[in-house]
Each structure stands twice: as structure tokens, then as C-alpha cells.
Amino acid sequence: MSDEATLSRRSKLRFYGWGYVDEALSAEEADRVRGSAQRLARGAPVEVPVPQINDFELPPPRVAVPAALAPMMSATPYDRLVHSLGKSFADIVRMFLRAIPRPPDWVAFPKSEDDVAAILEWASGANVAVIPFGGGSSVCGGVEPAVGDGYAAVVSLDLQYLWKVLEIDRISRAARIQAGALGPELEGQLKPHGLTLRHFPQSLQLSTLGGWIATRSGGHYASLYTHIDDFVESTRTVTPSGILETRRLPGSGAGPSPDRMMIGSEGILGVITEAWMRLQDRPRYQASASISFPTMANAVAAVRALSQSGLFPTNCRLLDPAEARNNHVGDGSRAILVLGFESADHPLDAWMRRALELVADHRGAYDTDAVARSLAPDNRTAEHRQGAAGQWRNAFIRMPYYRDLLVALGIITDTFETAITWDRFETLYEGVRERTQGAIREICGDDVTVSCRFTHIYPDGPAPYFSYSALGTSTGDLSTSLAKWRQIKAATNEIVVALGGTVTHHHAVGRDHRSGYELQSSPLFRHALAAAKAALDPAGILNPGVLIDPRGAS
Ligand SMILES: Cc1cc2nc3c(=O)[nH]c(=O)nc-3n(C[C@H](O)[C@H](O)[C@H](O)COP(=O)(O)OP(=O)(O)OC[C@H]3O[C@@H](n4cnc5c(N)ncnc54)[C@H](O)[C@@H]3O)c2cc1C
Incomplete structure (x- = not known):
């Protein structure tokens, strides 16, 4: 145990926001962000300085840890702050706001599965809540120590020392990977073998395999392999009641799937320590096109046709006109579809040709020369990084870096995502935009535009992803921003579910989506989930308050 030094091997992680401390916005990027904040605030808003560790006064840990666990436990302010939110x-x-009322009392850095089991055993006996922590990129309150008053203390259990690819089965094209590996760590170990998991959420840099499995995260494949679920072959989970390991099988009809029970369990059933994952060969062929449509209705009809064609595009991001304008890939008058195919095995000309016929049936227009260049053998991986596709991709990767500065400037900027069947999409799309814009107008007094893109598509419906920015405060009073955001969040949870969508397609439930989850899920199912939790976690110490109520009440 150390008073000063961090026990983290990711000690360069920014404790209050996105990224590492040596990654800053360029002066040009910062100017652009300040410019857009000024437009929303109609003047220069007060910019709150970035927090420093010494700004926080954390209460001392409420319990002592047993001597046997002490070497892996940290209570340094840096470690506790990183794991607070x-x-x-x-x-x-x-x-x-420098307002962290509930930091974890301790942060545990286990180095083995036995360490994880020992922490769970002690915590179960000592009434200490344990929050599994991967990369901490949760956007729904999944890693926050908000466990209520019924626990003696809270430990955040960080899996970062379990980050290795342990075994590769080249014949079945699968690998056994430890749950704490961040996206780049995992891909870096697979690359020398010519393999990839190819699960690329926007948060790839700072999220882990275990986090992806625990939250059913969504990667960059727009169709077919949309969620991490599709890549999971088997899992190994340490629970307070013992280790739950599933068999490696390509498929099985033997009863309800135990993997399916752990996938999406958000840390309430156990700590996933490793998984066998299905891999891909690295793609050699890539083709992309940017297609524009005169109306959103045309674009939606084209995407529906694509989703039902069996072509299964890798990328099929439809940006509505407002989203296209916000991402600088259009003037806001047309919807833009960023379409892409990739393969490790075969050229993609036939796929792209048929896809372009389908979009042309719905008034889609595209640059034939650019498509031809993207298909050219010597340009297989370059063209798709240019044009609207490339511009959109760059904006997508930089967005989390811009957000910290926008927050400091009093701008509320957020997203919410859902999925809906095609027959109800139009009602949901119009309804969400109208009602959310109305709610934001009432809460913030601003006329804001809610924009939409599709992140994933299925034969029976899309996964729409909505974004908005509004003025929280121009005076630097960020508590006003927070209060307004909470009102907007409650409204969007309710609106999306009322219009038939799910409260989340891939961001998970955590604590912030509980109100929507309770509206959409059956009480009987929540009761069954609570019973499973009682069997695996009898003392109810694992991530209390996520998905269902602490101690099992549904
Ligand atoms: C900028 C940004 C972009 C994002 N983009 C995407 C996206 O494209 N797709 C997407 O799906 N999500 C996205 N997210 C949300 C987030 O990255 C995902 O939910 C991700 O899967 C979380 O992984 P993590 O390792 O950071 O988990 P954490 O945030 O550490 O934890 C998330 C939840 O999983 C539990 N958990 C973590 N590890 C384990 C484990 N080993 N065993 C048991 N439970 C565990 C935690 O207790 C918590 O409930 C984004 C978030 C941000 C901030």
C-alpha cells in the first residue's frame, strides 16, 4: 500500500477527462471548439480551468484492508480519482466542479485470478461493495461508487494487470485473452499473427475486452458482427460463489447460454477475467463510397434495402442532413451515407456494384471516379480514408478530446442511442427529434437541433444514434450545466422507450439508464436476474445499483 505513488501502470491517464496527459488539442482544434461554444453562448463563455489533483479533498478510506491484500490496494488521490467516475x-x-462526494475507498490492482478471488472473498465477508473496472469509459454511471449507504466501503477493482493474449488457436482462428486488455494492447498482440479482433468501438483506445463483454459493446461493423457478443466463444468469470467457465464451442443448443448470461452483466454477477474470442484475418480488400440523398426518407429506404440484401456492408453510417453538416461532410441539405465493404479473402467489386444499384434506386448520388479509385488494386486501403468517409472518421476519433473543453466552456454536448424496427423508425425519428428538441428548449431556453446517424443496421431495423449540443451556462456555473443535463437525460430515457425503442443499443444500462430499463424490461425478468445474482453473489456486493436494485430487489 502506498500513500503517494500510483499502483497503476496507466499512470499517464488523464484523471478528469478523456485520453492521456501528453495528448492535447492542437491550438487550431482548441480555437475551433471555443468558436463553436461562442456561437452557442452568443459571446465568449467563462472557461473553467482544468482540475488538478490538489483541488480535491477526499475522505479517508472507511475500512482497513487485510495485510494479505494490502500490496495490491491503493488509496492515493490519483488512483481514487481515476476510479471515481x-x-x-x-x-x-x-x-x-471538483465535486466527488463518493470516491472509492480503495482501488485494487489484482495481478492474477487468485487475487480477484481473494478480494471478492474478503469483500463478501466485510460488506464491502466491489466495482469491476476495465477502462472506465462507461457513459452510463457503470463504474461510479454510488452504491447507497448499506455498505461499509467500496473497492474499485481494476483489471489492468490482466492484459495478455494467453493463447492463439490459429486453426479455429480464436484467442484466449485476459479481460483487462485495452483495445490497442489486444490488437498489438494479435497483429504479429496476422489476426485481429476487429471490434473497434469509438472508445477503443481506453476500453477493455472485459468492459466490452460486460456491456455488450458495439464495434465498427455496421452489420452482421455488430456487438461483441458475436465474437465471444467462451468466458471465464470469478464470482463470489466460485469460477464460472464456459466451454469453447462454435455454437451450441444445450439450454440457455451461460455466456449470454455473463455478456451484458455489467459487473453485477462476477468479474470476467478472460475469454476465448473469435478472430478475423486482417482485411486486404476495402472499398468505400459516399452517397448523398435529397431526402432522409430516400436515404432510409436505401439503407433498408441494403440491410435486407444480404450484402452485409462493414460500414453503413447514414448521417441525417443535420448530422452531416455538424461533421462537415455536407451543407445540411442532404443525407449522407458512408458505405464500406472489407474482406481478407476476395475483391469487393461485385458487392459494391450491387450496393450502388440499390442506392441509385432510391435517388442516391455518388462520385463514380472515387468509387473506382477505392476499388483499384493499388488503392485498396487508401481511398476509404479520404473524402466524406475519411472526414467523418477523423471527426469521430477526435470527438472525445473536444468534449472536455466544451464542458469547461459550459456547453452540454451528449448523445443517446437506440434501436427500432423499420416499421416504426419514422415515428421514432420524428418523435425523438421533436420531443427532445422541445425538452431541451424548455430546459435550456435554446433552439437546438438534435441530429441523427445510424451506427448499425439489421435486416429488421436500424440503430439510430442521436446527438445534441446546448448551452448549459455561460458564467462558469457548471452545476447549472449538470442540473440541466440530468433533466435532459431523464427526458430522453423516457422519450426513446415511449416511442418503442430500447433505452440503449450498445452503451449499456449502468445507473443512468435504469429509469428507461425499468420501463422496457419485464419485472419477471428482473426478478430472474436478481435470483441469478443471489446465486453468484450471495452477499450482494458486486456493482450494487447497476441494472437492478442493490441486494437483489427488482
Ligand atoms: C468517447 C466514448 C465513445 C464510446 N464509444 C462506444 C462505442 O462505439 N461502442 C460502445 O459499445 N460503447 C462505446 N462507449 C461506451 C464504453 O466505451 C463501453 O461501454 C465499453 O464497453 C466500456 O468498456 P470499459 O473497459 O471502459 O469498461 P468500464 O467503463 O470500466 O466498465 C463498464 C461496465 O462493465 C463492468 N466491467 C468492466 N470490466 C469488467 C469485467 N472484467 N468483468 C465484469 N464487469 C466488468 C463495469 O463494472 C461497468 O459496469 C463509448 C464511451 C466513450 C466515453
């Missing part, structure tokens, strides 16, 4: 708008704003 995730990376939602509310999390960043509370860091800027």
Missing part, C-alpha cells in the same frame, strides 16, 4: 458528460462536468 466514468466518461459521461455528467462525469466530466463533476470533475470540473
Whole structure:
């Protein structure tokens, strides 16, 4: 145990926001962000300075840890702050407010599965809540120690020392990977073998395999392999009641799937320590096109046709006109579809040709020369990084870096996502935009535009992802921003579910989506989940308050 030094091997992680301390916005990027804040605030808003560790006064840990566990436990302010919150708008704003009422008492850094089991055993006996922590990129309150008053203390259990690819089965094209590996760590170990998991959430840099499995995260494949679920072959989970390991099988009809029970369990059933994952060969062929449509209705009809064609595009991001304008890939008059195919095995000309016929049936227009260049053998991986596709991709990767500065400037900027069947999409799309814009107008007094893109598509419906920015405060009073955000969040949870969508397609439930989850899920199912939790976690110490009520009440 150390008073000063961090026990983290990720000690360069920014404790209050996104990224590492040596990654800053360029002066040009910062100017652009300040410019857009000024437009929303109609003048220069007060910019709150970034927090420093010494700004926080953390209460001392409420319990002592047993001597046997002490070497892996830290109570340094840096470690406790990193593990106090995730990376939602509310999390960043509370860091800027220097308001962290509930830091974890201790942060545990286990180095083995036995360490994890020992922590769970002690915590179960000592009434200490344990929050599994991967990369901490949760945007729904999943890693926050908000466990109520019924626990003696809270430990955040960080899996970062379990980050290795342990075994590769080249014949079945699968690997056994430890749950604490961040996206780049995992891909870096697979690359020399010519393999990839190819699960690329926007948060890839700062999220882990275990976090992806625990939250059913969504990667960059727009169709077919949309969620991490599709890549999981088997899992190994340490629970307070013992180790739950599933068999490696390509498929099985033997009863309800135990993997499916752990996938999406958000840390309430156990700590996932490793998984066998299905891998891909690295793609050799890539083709992309940017297609524009005169109306959103045309674009939606085209995407529906694509989703039902069996072509299964890798990328099928439809940006509505407002989203296209916000991402600088259009003037806001047309919807833009960023379409892409990739393969490790075969050229993609036939796929792209048929896809372009389908979009042309719905008034889609595209640059034939650019498509031809993207298909050219010597340009297989370059063209798709240019044009609207490339511009959109760059904006997508930089967005989390811009958000910290926007928060400091009093701007509320957030997203919410859902999924809906095609027959109800139009009602949901119009309804969400109208009602959310109305709610934001009432709460913030601003006329804001809610924009939409599709992140994933299925034959029976899309996963729409909505974004908005509004003025929280121009005076630097960030508690006003936070209060307004909370009102907007409650409204969007309710609106999306009322219009038939799910409260989340891939961001998970955590604590912030509980109100929507309770509206959409059956009480009987929540009761069954509570019973499973009682069997695996009899003392109810694992991530209390996520998904269902602490101690099992549904
Ligand atoms: C800028 C940004 C972009 C994002 N983009 C995407 C995206 O494209 N797709 C997407 O799906 N999500 C996205 N997210 C949300 C987030 O990255 C995902 O939910 C991700 O899967 C969380 O992984 P993590 O390792 O950071 O988990 P954490 O945030 O550490 O934890 C998330 C939840 O999983 C539990 N958990 C973590 N590890 C384990 C484990 N080993 N065993 C048991 N439970 C565990 C935690 O207790 C918590 O409930 C984004 C977030 C941000 C901030």
C-alpha cells in the first residue's frame, strides 16, 4: 500500500477527462471548439480551468484492508480519482466542479485470478461493495461508487494487470485473452499473427475486452458482427460463489447460454477475467463510397434495402442532413451515407456494384471516379480514408478530446442511442427529434437541433444514434450545466422507450439508464436476474445499483 505513488501502470491517464496527459488539442482544434461554444453562448463563455489533483479533498478510506491484500490496494488521490467516475458528460462536468462526494475507498490492482478471488472473498465477508473496472469509459454511471449507504466501503477493482493474449488457436482462428486488455494492447498482440479482433468501438483506445463483454459493446461493423457478443466463444468469470467457465464451442443448443448470461452483466454477477474470442484475418480488400440523398426518407429506404440484401456492408453510417453538416461532410441539405465493404479473402467489386444499384434506386448520388479509385488494386486501403468517409472518421476519433473543453466552456454536448424496427423508425425519428428538441428548449431556453446517424443496421431495423449540443451556462456555473443535463437525460430515457425503442443499443444500462430499463424490461425478468445474482453473489456486493436494485430487489 502506498500513500503517494500510483499502483497503476496507466499512470499517464488523464484523471478528469478523456485520453492521456501528453495528448492535447492542437491550438487550431482548441480555437475551433471555443468558436463553436461562442456561437452557442452568443459571446465568449467563462472557461473553467482544468482540475488538478490538489483541488480535491477526499475522505479517508472507511475500512482497513487485510495485510494479505494490502500490496495490491491503493488509496492515493490519483488512483481514487481515476476510479471515481466514468466518461459521461455528467462525469466530466463533476470533475470540473471538483465535486466527488463518493470516491472509492480503495482501488485494487489484482495481478492474477487468485487475487480477484481473494478480494471478492474478503469483500463478501466485510460488506464491502466491489466495482469491476476495465477502462472506465462507461457513459452510463457503470463504474461510479454510488452504491447507497448499506455498505461499509467500496473497492474499485481494476483489471489492468490482466492484459495478455494467453493463447492463439490459429486453426479455429480464436484467442484466449485476459479481460483487462485495452483495445490497442489486444490488437498489438494479435497483429504479429496476422489476426485481429476487429471490434473497434469509438472508445477503443481506453476500453477493455472485459468492459466490452460486460456491456455488450458495439464495434465498427455496421452489420452482421455488430456487438461483441458475436465474437465471444467462451468466458471465464470469478464470482463470489466460485469460477464460472464456459466451454469453447462454435455454437451450441444445450439450454440457455451461460455466456449470454455473463455478456451484458455489467459487473453485477462476477468479474470476467478472460475469454476465448473469435478472430478475423486482417482485411486486404476495402472499398468505400459516399452517397448523398435529397431526402432522409430516400436515404432510409436505401439503407433498408441494403440491410435486407444480404450484402452485409462493414460500414453503413447514414448521417441525417443535420448530422452531416455538424461533421462537415455536407451543407445540411442532404443525407449522407458512408458505405464500406472489407474482406481478407476476395475483391469487393461485385458487392459494391450491387450496393450502388440499390442506392441509385432510391435517388442516391455518388462520385463514380472515387468509387473506382477505392476499388483499384493499388488503392485498396487508401481511398476509404479520404473524402466524406475519411472526414467523418477523423471527426469521430477526435470527438472525445473536444468534449472536455466544451464542458469547461459550459456547453452540454451528449448523445443517446437506440434501436427500432423499420416499421416504426419514422415515428421514432420524428418523435425523438421533436420531443427532445422541445425538452431541451424548455430546459435550456435554446433552439437546438438534435441530429441523427445510424451506427448499425439489421435486416429488421436500424440503430439510430442521436446527438445534441446546448448551452448549459455561460458564467462558469457548471452545476447549472449538470442540473440541466440530468433533466435532459431523464427526458430522453423516457422519450426513446415511449416511442418503442430500447433505452440503449450498445452503451449499456449502468445507473443512468435504469429509469428507461425499468420501463422496457419485464419485472419477471428482473426478478430472474436478481435470483441469478443471489446465486453468484450471495452477499450482494458486486456493482450494487447497476441494472437492478442493490441486494437483489427488482
Ligand atoms: C468517447 C466514448 C465513445 C464510446 N464509444 C462506444 C462505442 O462505439 N461502442 C460502445 O459499445 N460503447 C462505446 N462507449 C461506451 C464504453 O466505451 C463501453 O461501454 C465499453 O464497453 C466500456 O468498456 P470499459 O473497459 O471502459 O469498461 P468500464 O467503463 O470500466 O466498465 C463498464 C461496465 O462493465 C463492468 N466491467 C468492466 N470490466 C469488467 C469485467 N472484467 N468483468 C465484469 N464487469 C466488468 C463495469 O463494472 C461497468 O459496469 C463509448 C464511451 C466513450 C466515453
